[in-house]
Amino acid sequence: MTTDTLQARRDVTPTTPGRRRRLRLPAAIGAGRQHHAGPATYVLLTVAAVLSLFPLYWTMVAASSDNTRVTQTPPPFLPGPHLFENLGKAWQDAALGKAMMNSLIVAGTIALSTVLFATLAGFAFAKLRFKGRNILLTLVIGTMLVPPQLAVVPLFMMMTDLGWGQKLPAVIFPTLVSAVGVFFMRQYLADALPDELVEAGRVDGAHSLRIFWSIVLPVARPAMAVLFMITFVHAWNDFFWPFIVLDMTNPTVPVALTQLSAGYVRDQSLIMAGALLGTLPLLAMFIVFGRQIVGGIMQGAVKG
């Protein structure tokens, strides 16, 4: 499939002109594409939006109630008065402060390094000529098929040997790069970076790293920002490997949240308060940058 999608993507590139250079959603994306939406479309979309947002809203309702109110029938639909009290208790019970800090370090480091290495590699794959380029790119994409489960047993031993058991480097190092990121930056730079610009740099005698620094980086910046956010979301939410290698004394947020479900906390409203706290940083990011993240995901999509 990998070669198919690549092929398809390549075919489509010339037919889509510079419009996609910008990552912000063009205001009239799909403008004139066909029909205006009718009332039924709005109704259906509203239903979809409600289904998407309701569980989060309800988390907030439950987190602001007490246990009796959450477990009553019919369940409450409006927020109660105990929000901050519960948030504070959950913060302590699940040791969320430490978890938040850990997640921030983990997700931040992973996102930074992914962006750096993905931009370097994406630039090489998009604009530099070298032997074995296509094979290597296919190889990069092929690595996406390797499930992380396949590595956990030896990784666990490796991390114990390195003295990284229960420590953050154990979570950070295996995910310092991402194939998706490389592919994403390649697609972006192939379109957004004119060949002439790179050539001009060469004529001026700039070496490759200089070209990367002075020409590629400014062009790549919007895509890098989006890749940073997407990687951050993924790293923040990553669960399987952190759950195995970390423990409750030094968890990331998703690992700490399992403690809430595992019966240490019986109070349902506190569980929901913890879930809400664990999601808040990402929600805040979505409220501010949602548009850019949406644009970025669409940008990186395999197009027909």
Place this chain on the structure above:
Amino acid sequence: MATQTPTAAAGEPPTEEQERPVRPADGSQRRRRTGRRSTLLHRLDLHGAPYAFIVPFFVVFAAFSLYPLIYTAWISFHRAELASMDLMEWVAFDNYVALVKDERFWNALSNTFTIGVLSAVPQLLMALGLAHLLNYRLRGSTFFRVAALTPYATSVGAAALVFTMLFERDFGMINWMLSLVGVDNIDWEGNKWAAQIAISTIVIWRWTGYNALLYLAAMQAIPRDRYEAAAIDGASRWQQFLKVTIPGIRPTIVFTIVLSTIGSTQLFGEPLIFGQGPNGITGGADNQYQTLGLLLYEEGWKNYQMGRAATVAWAMFLLLILVFALQRLLKRRSSRSS
């Protein structure tokens, strides 16, 4: 590996750059003729830098994915316990034989498959519909897109916790709503199919919007004149959707199917948290929703049998390869017949 990049790109004297056949220029000669030297450096930079730029990816992949992957295979031929990993005992195919004879493996395999189908099929169909709606000219299109993507920002942990509560047997909102239409309380955790549906719901909720955006991006890349041509031929909107839109986004559909297949085989966090604690690792009291991911964890980190855990991991990988080989075969056959 960060140091590698500047070294190669700054083009220090030929520290034997990878494969490049460095021009056999005598060192002293080069020092005399700087012009020639800079040409050499230039060539070195031109040919070496691309490799230096991609090497970090491959180094990290080799160290933390490829090497462990192969090592996993090696461990799977051993009896190895978590506490004494340096004392592995070679048992050849014993672990695999035991796995094939183990009822829990077939149970986990079938659960992984059914939950995979229950989550992927509705998810992708709904995403397709949602993308189609979003592809109309809309007021507030950004809002609808961001709203659809919000679940994607929710961590498995938080999402599973919320849905566990919504699916609660006695006071959960879903049972309450069902009671309004006269359905008795369902034991979403204890009942096998109910549990699998509930877990699939979490997956569907988190990923539908994301897939819809992928489809939407592909839909917008379809040239408009194809729709116009279809309209001139008298195709209804539904026919246009079937004959223009769907074929137009085929590669994306394949891509999302691959992604969700991979995701399904790895399913772990949702059932674990849904089972609330120790019950989650076994996938319920009767393993009614234990997936392969959970079985791997149970063997390795609850029973301390790393050899067996490694065997489960490789079985998963082989299955994934099998699925993709099958898919390719079917695809080839269908394209030949058409």
